[in-house]
Each structure stands twice: as C-alpha cells, then as structure tokens.
Amino acid sequence: MKIKKIVELGLLAIAIFLISGCSSGPKPLYNYGKYSESYYGVKKDATTESALQYQKALEYCIEEVGDSRSGRVPPGMYANLGYLYLKAGQNAKAKENFIKEKTIYPEAIHFMDRMIQKIDALEGDDEK
Amino acid sequence: MRNKYPIIYTSIFVLGFILSGCATAPKVVTKGEAYPKMYDERPRSLLILPPMNESTDAEAKDYYMTTVEMPFSLMGYYTFPAEMVSEIMKQEGVYDTELLYNLPMSKFADYFGADAVLLTRIKKWDVSYMVVASTLTVSITAKIVSTKTSEVLWAHAGTVKVDLSGGNSGGGLGGLIASTIATAINTAAVDYVDYAHKANARLVYTLPVGPYSELYMQDQSVPVYTVRGK
Numbered sequence: 001m002k003i004k005k006i007v008e009l010g011l012l013a014i015a016i017f018l019i020s021g022c023s024s025g026p027k028p029l030y031n032y033g034k035y036s037e038s039y040y041g042v043k044k045d046a047t048t049e050s051a052l053q054y055q056k057a058l059e060y061c062i063e064e065v066g067d068s069r070s071g072r073v074p075p076g077m078y079a080n081l082g083y084l085y086l087k088a089g090q091n092a093k094a095k096e097n098f099i100k101e102k103t104i105y106p107e108a109i110h111f112m113d114r115m116i117q118k119i120d121a122l123e124g125d126d127e128k
Numbered sequence: 129m130r131n132k133y134p135i136i137y138t139s140i141f142v143l144g145f146i147l148s149g150c151a152t153a154p155k156v157v158t159k160g161e162a163y164p165k166m167y168d169e170r171p172r173s174l175l176i177l178p179p180m181n182e183s184t185d186a187e188a189k190d191y192y193m194t195t196v197e198m199p200f201s202l203m204g205y206y207t208f209p210a211e212m213v214s215e216i217m218k219q220e221g222v223y224d225t226e227l228l229y230n231l232p233m234s235k236f237a238d239y240f241g242a243d244a245v246l247l248t249r250i251k252k253w254d255v256s257y258m259v260v261a262s263t264l265t266v267s268i269t270a271k272i273v274s275t276k277t278s279e280v281l282w283a284h285a286g287t288v289k290v291d292l293s294g295g296n297s298g299g300g301l302g303g304l305i306a307s308t309i310a311t312a313i314n315t316a317a318v319d320y321v322d323y324a325h326k327a328n329a330r331l332v333y334t335l336p337v338g339p340y341s342e343l344y345m346q347d348q349s350v351p352v353y354t355v356r357g358k
Contacts, residue, residue, distance in 0.1 A: 028202060029201075029202050029204070029340065029341070030201065030202060032198055035198070036194055036195060036197075036198055036325070039194040039211065040191060040194040040195075040321055043190040043191060043193070043194055044191070069342075070340065074198075074201060075197075075201045075205075075206045075207045075208075075209075076197060076201075076207055076208060076209030076210075076212070077209075079208075079209045079212055080209045080211065080212055083209070083211075083212040083215075105206050107172050107173035107206035107241070107243070108173075108206065108208070108241075109241065110240065110241025111208065111239075111240045111241050111242075114239070114240075
C-alpha cells in the first residue's frame with residue numbers, strides 16, 4: 001500500500017516534467033512546429049511572406065504528427081487552415097478542414113458546424 | 129498528531145521544495161485543494177479571448193496572444209484557434225476587449241460551444257532601467273471561467289517577473305523563473321515573446337491537466353504552491 005503510493009507520487013513527479021515542456025526529454029503531446037513563431041510573424045509584420053510562413057507552419061503541424069505523443073494534429077490547426085482557405089474564397093477546402101477539425105476534436109463540433117453552415121448559406125446565395 | 133505515511137509526506141515536501149524554490153515550505157497546497165471546481169466541472173475546451181492589455185506597450189496584446197494556445201493545449205485542453213476566434217468576434221461586431229470581457233459567459237457556450245473561457249490580463253510588459261540594474265517585466269494574470277456557471281474555476285494567483293540583474297524579485301513561481309532565465313536574458317537581446325512563452329509555461333503549471341492529458345483527473349495531489357507557516 002505504502003509502496004504503491006510512493007510509486008504513484010514518483011510517477012506523478014516524472015509526469016509533471018513531461019507536461020511542463022522541458023526542452024530535452026520525451027516528445028511533447030503535440031508537435032506545434034513553428035506555429036507560434038509564424039503567428040507572431042504575422043502579427044509583427046503582416047506581409048505576403050509572413051502569411052505564407054504561417055500557412056506553411058499550419059501545414060507542417062498537420063503533416064508531422066508522428067513527432068508527438070498523441071499522434072494527433074494539435075487543436076485548432078485544421079480550423080486555422082480552413083479559415084485561411086475561407087478568407088481566400090476556397091470554400092470547399094475550408095469546409096474540408098473544418099470537418100477534419102471536428103472529427104478529431106468533438107469539442108469543436110458546435111463551432112465548426114456553425115462555420116460550415118455559414119459556407120453553405122453563402123453558396124446558397126451564389127446559386128440564386 | 130502522528131503521521132500515518134511519513135515517507136509520503138516527505139515526498140510531498142521534497143516536491144514542494146523543488147516547485148517553490150524557497151528554503152522553507154511548511155504548508156503545501158495541492159491542485160485539488162486550490163482548484164476543486166476544475167475537478168467538479170471538468171471543462172474540456174478553453175476559448176482563448178484576446179488579452180486585456182493593461183501594460184504601457186500597445187503591441188503587447190497582439191504579441192502576447194500568439195503565445196497562449198500552446199501551453200494550455202499541451203496541458204490537455206482543447207483550445208479554440210485564438211486568431212480565428214478573435215477575427216470572427218470582430219466580424220460579429222465585438223471589437224473592444226473590455227466589452228468582450230463583460231459579455232455573459234453563456235454567450236461563448238452558445239456561439240462557440242466552449243466549456244470555459246480563458247481570460248488573460250497583461251499587467252506589465254516593459255523594461256525599467258535603473259542605475260545598477262534593469263528589470264524586464266512580463267506580468268500576466270490568467271483565469272478560467274465556466275460558461276455554465278460564470279464561476280472562476282482556475283486563476284493564477286501571482287505575477288511573473290524577471291530581474292535582469294539576476295536577483296530574485298518575486299516569491300514562489302515568479303522567483304523560480306527569475307533565477308532560471310535571467311542568465312539567458314542577460315546574454316541575448318530582450319525578446320518579450322520568448323519570455324512570455326517561458327512565463328506561460330510556469331503559469332499553466334498550477335492548472336489541473338485536461339482530458340487529453342495522460343494524467344487527467346489524477347493530479348489532485350500535485351502541489352501547486354506553498355504557504356508559509358505562521
């Protein structure tokens with residue numbers, strides 16, 4: 001009983017280190033690549049170049065999921081990419097990414113469905 | 129008063145020492161004790177609202193916002209895409225962060241389906257230069273508010289500072305950061321965003337982990353801070 005508790009505490013301590021995001025050690029829960037840096041780049045200097053870097057960073061997060069403990073695309077990355085497509089008028093691609101987001105993360109269903117409905121409504125208008 | 133499991137308490141104390149970076153740690157407060165509502169309500173998703181900027185630097189808001197998603201998602205929560213959410217709220221006519229922070233919390237459940245909202249305030253984002261030393265301060269407070277009950281589920285109690293002279297300027301977690309990264313700051317150009325990342329990493333440390341973490345609902349006994357004995 002005692003030993004079990006001690007082992008538990010030990011494991012907990014190790015786990016804290018994993019979560020705290022130490023630079024050396026096991027893989028992180030998600031591989032964010034240069035997401036944050038590229039997002040900062042867009043905010044610091046909104047150019048076509050920084051926008052391109054941002055999109056590339058999102059695509060990297062989506063492709064390089066193997067380098068993470070979860071093996072999942074980080075939360076919000078498909079949504080972000082979908083939103084870029086939406087702003088560029090590429091509605092089909094936008095929808096595709098929004099669907100992927102909510103498929104991985106059920107927490108996003110409500111929001112993504114709202115976005116998809118918006119796209120459908122827009123396309124409905126176009127057909128009239 | 130006899131301890132039934134002396135070794136366990138010793139272990140907790142040792143952990144407390146490591147976490148607090150203080151020489152004395154008489155009372156350890158755990159996540160379960162500090163944030164019971166997180167364990168009761170168990171929010172799965174966090175909607176990150178644009179930060180409230182109370183610093184003197186107008187750019188701090190945009191810059192700080194780029195650092196918030198990662199630490200909270202790595203703690204196991206679904207984080208809504210911050211930039212997309214912010215742009216959509218502007219489209220909905222909410223430009224003012226002050227206004228946003230005063231909306232009924234249930235609105236964020238209705239529109240986004242968020243379980244909870246993450247509110248951050250930039251208290252300080254500057255460097256003060258003095259004769260012998262200068263201090264870089266990125267001071268952030270954060271709280272998680274339920275969209276169901278509007279209650280605060282988690283809040284980071286303190287602020288985080290870096291003393292460029294290497295001295296220990298704050299107690300608890302703040303002090304720890306000061307000592308760990310002061311050296312780096314001394315040798316490199318001052319980079320607020322890089323510093324904000326480090327500050328965030330320490331900030332989320334006190335947060336009970338979310339559903340995507342391997343330790344979900346198992347971290348109640350993790351110490352978050354210590355209270356000095358009287």
